[in-house]
Amino acid sequence: MSTVTPVVILVEPQLAENIGMTARAMANFGLSELRLVAPKNGWPKKGVREAASGASHILDGAQLYATPQEAIADLNFVLATTARERGQMKRVYAPDAAMTEVATRSDAGQRVGILFGRERVGLSNDEVSLADAIVTFPVTEEFPSLNLAQAVLLVSYEWRRAAGLARQRFDGGMTSAPASREAILSLFESLETALGAVGFYPPHKRVGIIRNMRDRLHRMALTDQDVRTFRGALRALTRAPKQLRTDDREQPEAMPTAPSEDEAS
Structure with missing residues (x-):
């Protein structure tokens, strides 16, 4: 299980919303280190904390760099994200395989970073050349462009899975134990008897x-609770005809009504 998280590096991000949502995506999946390379229009940006929706600690710890080279200088392994084939002799990973590699290297004590490009044009070829390998997403040919924060979200999710941290947070809330075979067979018998009593089965189809x-x-x-509920429902249904007959007997006779003026005339 990896505890050293990869570094997320945004190269010249422009929109405050994307930086804030990147921080939120990182916090969702346990990543903590954000580096910003020459963010457009300065830093910090108006509206970035609102977009982070509570992940301000990621923004507070974000480090600024002038160039990608400076941002990756202390790292041992670097991945570049891109949707385009760059003609470079590099290993190309899908996100799941890439994060498996990242988790393995992190477990070995290596520092790993992931480069994400500009909103409109992504990373330049020179910036991709700085990386050891490429991560590309299995998107459609017709519309391959991902939003910056979405790309970070996908990678963060795959990292959490690869690191062995993606445990399911809840299981659907089954609180009753599975019913025993004896209880289920007894329920079958009660159900079949009740249905037979009201003529549910055509004689030639009963067994089927x-x-x-x-x-x-x-x-x-x-579950045990399911069986108890079904048995209670069956008891209520088998009592219903008797209760209806009793109600019919006990129903008082209707009081005679006074004739209307038309009838009296």
Whole structure:
């Protein structure tokens, strides 16, 4: 499990929204070190904290550099993100494979950085040449351009998976234990008896219908609570006809109503 996180490096980012959302994406998946290379229109930018939605600690720790060379000087391994083939003799990774490589190197104590380019034109060929390998995303040929913060989000997610940190936060909340086979078979028997009592089964299809119902109930992976609920519903249904008959007997006779003026005349 890797605990050394890769460095996210944005080269000449322009929009405050993208820098803020990059910080948010990093915080979502446990990345913490952001480096900004010559951000356009100065730094800090108006609106960047609002876009970060609470990930201000990433922005507060962001480091500024004048050039990509300075931003990667202390790193051992550098990846460049691009959607275009650059004609350079470099290894090309999909995001998942790239982050597996990053996690392996981080576990070995290496410092790794990932270069992300400008919103409109990405990284230049010279900037890509600074990297050890390329990361490219499996996007469509018709529309290959990713938003800057989206690209950071995808890479951050894949890093968390590769680092062995992507544990599911909750499992759907099953609080009741799986029902025992005895409880399920008893439920089947009660259901089949109740349906038989009301003439549900055509005589020549009874066996097939019962099998189909059992198959469907088995696929539900019933819990103890499910079985109790179904049995309670069956008891209520089997009592209902008796209760209705009792209600009919106890219903008082309707009181005679006075004739209307038309009837009286």
